[in-house]
Amino acid sequence: MVRADSARNRQSILDAAGTLLASHGDAVGMDEIAATAGVAVGTLYRHFPTKTDLIAAAVAGLTERLVADVRAAADRVDSGADPVAELRGLLEWLIRKPAADKAIKAAAAGLAADALQEMESRGFAELDRITVAAHARGLLRPDITTTDFALIAATAPDDSLPEAARDRWIELALRSVVA
Structure with a gap:
C-alpha cells in the first residue's frame, strides 16, 4: 500500500x-x-x-488523456456523429495543445520511446475505428489509412504560427483526406 x-x-x-x-x-x-x-x-x-523514467511517466499520463479523447471521439462516431467532424476535433486538439508538444517531442527523441510506442498503438486502435466508419460512410478517399493520420499529426504546426495559419493547416489537412 x-x-x-x-x-x-x-x-x-x-x-x-x-x-x-x-x-x-x-x-x-x-x-x-x-x-x-x-x-x-x-x-x-x-x-x-532517471530522467527517462520521469519523462516516460509524464508521457504515460499524456497517453491516457490522448487515448481517452480519441476513444470518446470514436464512441461518438459509433453513435452516429460525423467522423470528419471528429477528425477535425482531434486535429484541433493536436495543434491547440502546444503544452503537450514538447513532452511528446522529448519522448520521440528517444527519452521515452516505449511510452511513445504505447501512445501510438493504443491511439491508433481507437483512431482506426473512426477511419473505418468514415470509409464505410464514403467520407474519406479510398487510399487513406489510419497511418496517414499519423503522418498528418507529425506535421502539425506548433504555437509559433499564428492561430489563423494553424486553422488553415487543419483545413488543408482535412481536404487532403476527405472524399
Missing part, C-alpha cells in the same frame, strides 16, 4: 514535470522539477531514478 504523502509527492512531481517538460522540453533539470513540485531532489529520485 502506498502512503498518502508518497502518492501526493509522486503526483506533484508528475504535475511539475508535465508543466516544465511542456514549456522547456527535456532540457529542464531534475532539480528544477523537484523545486517546482515542492519536494526534495532525493524524493524525486526515489520515485523516478
Whole structure:
C-alpha cells in the first residue's frame, strides 16, 4: 500500500514535470522539477531514478488523456456523429495543445520511446475505428489509412504560427483526406 504523502509527492512531481517538460522540453533539470513540485531532489529520485523514467511517466499520463479523447471521439462516431467532424476535433486538439508538444517531442527523441510506442498503438486502435466508419460512410478517399493520420499529426504546426495559419493547416489537412 502506498502512503498518502508518497502518492501526493509522486503526483506533484508528475504535475511539475508535465508543466516544465511542456514549456522547456527535456532540457529542464531534475532539480528544477523537484523545486517546482515542492519536494526534495532525493524524493524525486526515489520515485523516478532517471530522467527517462520521469519523462516516460509524464508521457504515460499524456497517453491516457490522448487515448481517452480519441476513444470518446470514436464512441461518438459509433453513435452516429460525423467522423470528419471528429477528425477535425482531434486535429484541433493536436495543434491547440502546444503544452503537450514538447513532452511528446522529448519522448520521440528517444527519452521515452516505449511510452511513445504505447501512445501510438493504443491511439491508433481507437483512431482506426473512426477511419473505418468514415470509409464505410464514403467520407474519406479510398487510399487513406489510419497511418496517414499519423503522418498528418507529425506535421502539425506548433504555437509559433499564428492561430489563423494553424486553422488553415487543419483545413488543408482535412481536404487532403476527405472524399
